[in-house]
Amino acid sequence: KRYQLAGSKWGKKDLSYRIVNYTPDLAQHQVQDAIARALQAWSDHTPLTFRPTTSSNADIQIKFARGSHGDGYPFDGRGGTLAHAYFPGPGIGGDAHFDDGERFTHRSVTGTNLFLVAAHELGHSLGLGHSDVESALMAPYYQGYTTSSVIQPDDIRGIQQLYGRRPPN
Numbered sequence: 001k002r003y004q005l006a007g008s009k010w011g012k013k014d015l016s017y018r019i020v021n022y023t024p025d026l027a028q029h030q031v032q033d034a035i036a037r038a039l040q041a042w043s044d045h046t047p048l049t050f051r052p053t054t055s056s057n058a059d060i061q062i063k064f065a066r067g068s069h070g071d072g073y074p075f076d077g078r079g080g081t082l083a084h085a086y087f088p089g090p091g092i093g094g095d096a097h098f099d100d101g102e103r104f105t106h107r108s109v110t111g112t113n114l115f116l117v118a119a120h121e122l123g124h125s126l127g128l129g130h131s132d133v134e135s136a137l138m139a140p141y142y143q144g145y146t147t148s149s150v151i152q153p154d155d156i157r158g159i160q161q162l163y164g165r166r167p168p169n
């Protein structure tokens with residue numbers, strides 16, 4: 001019972017990300033904050049660093065979309081699937097898509113918290129599959145706020161299997 005590795009990982013430690021568009025549910029700075037905190041949750045446990053860019057060559061591209069959005073995995077409106085993401089690789093690899101049929105919330109324990117969904121999706125963007133540890137962030141079901149840290153022990157073991165531990169400061 002544990003994490004799954006996707007079979008691909010980034011061959012570099014310093015990754016770039018680009019927020020391509022925004023959900024109308026939140027202010028742009030709230031989306032930027034949620035994404036930055038979700039990335040920080042992973043970089044806290046690995047040697048990885050993430051920098052925002054406006055370049056279309058960004059490693060991780062973040063998009064909000066409804067229904068069919070050009071990748072063969074159409075979203076289903078409110079409820080159901082909340083988001084999906086692609087394992088590390090060129091092009092669409094690493095990208096994360098969020099279903100804008102959801103009502104995303106910010107720093108809230110109710111509704112579909114964007115930070116929590118993003119932390120899960122970015123786990124895939126870094127090379128983690130789903131965990132069968134129910135309490136893990138990488139479990140396939142949205143669990144809302146669970147404990148103070150969004151990244152659970154099983155998730156830490158998985159991501160450190162891929163990228164090692166964070167070097168001491």
Ligand SMILES: CC(C)C[C@H](CC(=O)NO)C(=O)N[C@H]1Cc2cn(c3ccccc23)CCCCCCNC1=O
Nearest residue numbers: 079080081082083084085117120121124139140141142
């Ligand atoms: C982990 C999450 C951030 C991303 C995952 C998808 C995923 O793994 N992306 O990488 C997700 O959206 N899981 C569904 C799984 C799911 C639960 N139900 C469904 C009903 C229909 C379709 C899917 C589901 C029952 C009803 C609840 C629906 C709302 C919550 N949805 C979920 O928990």
Ligand SMILES: [Ca+2]
Nearest residue numbers: 077079081099
């Ligand atoms: Ca949905």
Ligand SMILES: [Zn+2]
Nearest residue numbers: 069071073097
């Ligand atoms: Zn998509």
Ligand SMILES: [Zn+2]
Nearest residue numbers: 120124130140
């Ligand atoms: Zn998932």
